[in-house]
Amino acid sequence: MPTALVLGGGIMGLCAAWGLLRAGFAVTVLEQDAIPNPRGSSVDDHRLIRHAYGAQRGYMRMVDDAYAAWDALWDDIGETLHVPTGVLALDEGAGDWLPETRAALRADARPFSDLSAAQVNERFPLLDGAGIADALHMEAGGVLLAGRIVAALARHLEGRGVRFRQARVRDLAGGFVLEDGTTLAADAMVVAAGPWAPRLLPRLPVTPSAQVVVRLRPADPAWARMPMLLDLSAAGGFYMVPPVAGTPLKIGDHSFSLQGDPDAADRTPDPSEVERILSLAERRLRGLRDMAPAGAATCFYDVEPKEEFILRREGPFWAMSGFSGHGFKFAAVLGLRLARTIADDENPAALARWAAGQESIPA
Incomplete structure (x- = not known):
């Protein structure tokens, strides 16, 4: 069975773990604090989901896929945490x-x-x-009940065999280097560290x-x-x-x-x-x-300067970043699409363009 490490136990990391689990990976999530982490960007009472998106038509259309992905997640966790x-x-x-x-x-x-x-x-x-x-x-x-979603998804993943390890990553060097010097590596490695990501991947424009x-x-x-x-x-x-x-x-x-x-x-x-x-x-x-x-x-x-999401390869890692306050609504579909790209060895450039709201990719 292929293995995956996900850095970050917020909504992006958990949805990446969810997608990878569904794609057949043995997944471990690394998080510096307990989950839900009250310091995390996604642990709040609520986040919004809407089609009204100004000139960003790619994101407007992506909302349809987001709703479908949330429906799949509600089925998995056994409750709907969305209020129209x-x-x-x-x-x-x-x-x-x-x-x-x-x-x-x-x-x-x-x-x-x-x-x-x-x-x-x-x-x-x-x-x-x-x-x-x-x-x-x-x-x-409508309103996505953000904190409740994070908690429920973490419980679901743990119940399905996803491992959670509380650890702080100090560096990336062929894997995740922990503060005690231990290096962890896997077949797929995802950095979904929110505002902490630029410290580990300084090339990110975040x-x-x-x-x-x-x-x-x-x-x-x-x-x-x-x-x-x-x-x-x-x-x-x-x-x-x-x-x-x-x-x-x-x-x-x-x-x-x-x-x-x-x-x-x-x-x-x-x-x-x-x-x-x-x-x-x-x-x-x-x-x-x-x-x-x-x-x-x-x-x-x-x-991110243009408020465009970043899903791209950074050496051996996959970066999920740049969500600019409007990413939560897309977390479920981003996690599924990232996992599919990894599992099926699809074109990462196409994924990056889609995540930036620039073009559609097949469902």
């Missing part, structure tokens, strides 16, 4: 993202609705529609980026029936995840800090950064200042 919400995108000016999204959706005959500010107020009274110049709503899309999210507990249960919200204001946009399945409402901004150390012992957000994010959202979310605080957190993205 739909998506509402708003713009106060003449930005490109909404018109590009609309053109891409229309070209693929995907249903959506255009809304005026008055219609936003009427359909979503928890929002303030003041200043909206453009709005788009889709019924498709920057660790500390991102602050703010969590709130609204008293009105109607918030749990809201769509995910993408506010694209030129003055400073934000996103809102509704409080589905017992999770808090979450808000964050669309910009990358492109700074921070993922190994920092203290990840406490700066109060001024928390206030900045609250200020972005309070003009749109009615009663935001009356919501009970549920904490704020710093997570890390691994940002």
Whole structure:
């Protein structure tokens, strides 16, 4: 039986392990902390899945494959950890993202609705529609319960014989070199180390980026029936995840800090950064200042300059990196496609182009 080592126990590493297990590999996952790792990029209450993707039509179309892969994963773990919400995108000016999204959706005959500010107020009274110049709503899309997915997938893999080893890798030299000098190698070796990956593979065009999210507990249960919200204001946009399945409402901004150390012992957000994010959202979310605080957190993205995913060969290793805050929704299909490429000795260049959203590859 061929062997595989996967470095990283976040969603990308676990989905790579899942794909390799299904492809017939004996898999070991290396993770520096316990799983789910609270310092990991993918261990949070939720992540979003949506077809609305601006001009990035490759990723828009990849969402169909992502949903199919998640369905396969739900079958394997025995539960569905996805809550349909739909998506509402708003713009106060003449930005490109909404018109590009609309053109891409229309070209693929995907249903959506255009809304005026008055219609936003009427359909979503928890929002303030003041200043909206453009709005788009889709019924498709939803929330992936991220932390629960990571935990459930890890349990499933362990139950299927995947080995988990808590160890920190200090170097790559023909294999994974651990801190005690031991080198581990396998037929397939995957580096899915999130913001830690550039330290091991410095050629990766990836920057660790500390991102602050703010969590709130609204008293009105109607918030749990809201769509995910993408506010694209030129003055400073934000996103809102509704409080589905017992999770808090979450808000964050669309910009990358492109700074921070993922190994920092203290990840406490700066109060001024928390206030900045609250200020972005309070003009749109009615009663935001009356919501009970549920904490704020710093997570890390691994940002690629064009926000294109990296799945490529790096010597004897396969790198999964550059997910730039929008990769979680594709983790299941990325893991399956990477495993297929490895198992069937397919063209790695085609995989790399597909992962970057540049072209499709056969299902």
